[in-house]
Amino acid sequence: MPTSPTDLSCAPYSGLRVLDLSQGIAGPYCAQILWQQGADVVKVEPPDGDWGRHVGVVRDDQSALSIAYNVGKRGVCVDARQARGKTLLADMAGRADIVIQNFRPGVAERMGVGYDGLAERRPDLVYVSISGYGPDGPYAHAPASDSVMQADSGLMYANQTPAGEPRRIGLLMADIATALYAAQAASAALYQRARSGRGQHVQLNLFQACAALQVNDILAYGIAGEREAVAVSAPNGVFPTADARLSVLALNNDQFARLCRALDRPEWLADPALSSNAARMAQRERLHREMAEQLALHPASHWEERLSREDVLHARVRDYDGLAAHPQAAHLGLLEPLAQPGGTPLPYARAPGAAARRPLQAAPAIGQHTVEVLTEWGVAPAEIQAMLQAGVLRQADAGKESL
Structure with a gap:
């Protein structure tokens, strides 16, 4: 198996402090991608936790969604509804290199962590705001929501059936795409800061991200005035074999000739x-x-051997067990393997392209690292204890800590 360095000195964001105030998917995944690039990401949650913890398939009080987008982070629990918690949150934001939030417009300002107020204290702050619209x-x-x-x-329109019925894409596509755009935009802002010393308010929304994701289809619609829910070439489809399904296609005459030989x-x-793709589309x-x-x-293996021999575009249609066996x-x-509390290790797919492959760390319990992080970030131990006793902070029980 190819390996990449585990020395974090190879990671571009080693030593970078990211304060992740976001919940759900778009903000958390953006922050998690930065963790994969070496950043120290602190996930701040309210006492009830990120709402994403409770959505979908859950193990040991944390959903697959929450695990996926919070691996490696350190967890701090702050009740920002209390005055002391609100002050602490603003102080933490002032000590971070990047702040990420995905609240509705105005919420961060009411929490005391809006961009304008923080940028007055930290003109080099990179601040990422993600909203719906x-x-x-x-x-x-x-x-x-996604x-x-x-x-x-228009994503459902793009995924319509041949009969023209719109369908939801079976992934959290809107949120995931926004997270990827946000991570790229945050990286560009960090590059600008390295050159000029100036921070930046990076503002993204799911609506724009979904449009950008569909730029080709939107342009094609602008040219044709309609969208046909068919493939761009023929043959091009999924076909049953004697024991499995194969996706097989030809995009041009050369590829069609190879398919004919196979x-x-x-x-x-x-x-x-x-004789041409246009003619084949009619047929x-x-x-x-x-x-x-x-x-x-014949079985899929028979056709895979013949199609591979002629270098024909094809693939077996796999489920996730099939993917693991690829x-x-x-x-x-x-x-x-990700060692996450509550059972056997879980299969985890990293974002590609990281310069260093950090050892995976479980997604944190609510407030798992509260005392550790606040001590490290300069909060006096006596103050930490006072806020714990007052319920402003929460430190997870040892039994809830990650493996």
């Missing part, structure tokens, strides 16, 4: 009705019917 405008305060955004931004179909090559139903009949005669997944170390 942006800081102002007619939809600025509208509630937003499903809402997939509907409102399937032993010289008559297709000689057919003038199949798509015929091609797909004949391919489906042929591929169903030979290339084993070679790359694609799914790493």
Whole structure:
């Protein structure tokens, strides 16, 4: 398996302090990507925790969603509804290199951690704000979720059935895409700070991120005036074999010729009705019917060998067990064991491209590192204890700490 350095001196953000005030997916995943690049990420949660902890499949009081986007962070629990907690939160933000929040417009300001107030004290601060629709405008305060955004931004339209029925994409696509754009924009802001010493207020919203994700389809619609829910070439589809399903396609004449050789179909090559992609698109139903009949005669392994021999574009349609068993997944170390409380290690897929591969650390319990982090960040021990006793802070019980 290829390896990458584990020495954090190789990581570009080693020593960088990130204060993650966000909840859910877009903000937390942005912060988690920065952790994978070497940053020290402190996750601050209210006493009830990030709402993402309780959504979907849950193990040991933490959902798969919460684990996925908070691996490696250190957890601090602060009740910012109390005056002392609000003051502490602002003090922590003033000590960070990056602050990430994804509240609705105005909430961070009411919590005392809005950009303007912090930037007066720290003009070099990189501050990332993620919202649903942006800081102002007619939809600025509208509630937003991944499903809402997939509907409102055209993603469901892009994923319509051949009959034209809009469908939600079966991933948290709006949130995940926004997180990736946010991590890139934060990196650009850090580069600007390194050159000029100036910080930046990075503002993103899910609505814009979903539009950017669809730029090609939006342009194609602008040219054609409509969107057809069909493939761009033929043959191009998923076909059942005797024991599994294969995705098989040809994008141009050369690839079609290779497919004809793999399937032993010289008559297709000689057919003038199949001489170009446009012609083949007109014959798509015929091609797909004949391919489906042929591929169903033998197991997937038989066709994979023939298609690979001719370098035809194809892949077995896999579930997640199939992904784990993929030979290339084993070679790359694609799914790493994550020791997370509550059971056996879980398979974790890192963001690609990191210069150093940090050892994985479990996503924290609520307030798991409260005392450790605040002591490290310069809060007096007596003050920490007083706030713990007053319920302003929470330190997780030892039994809730990560392995």
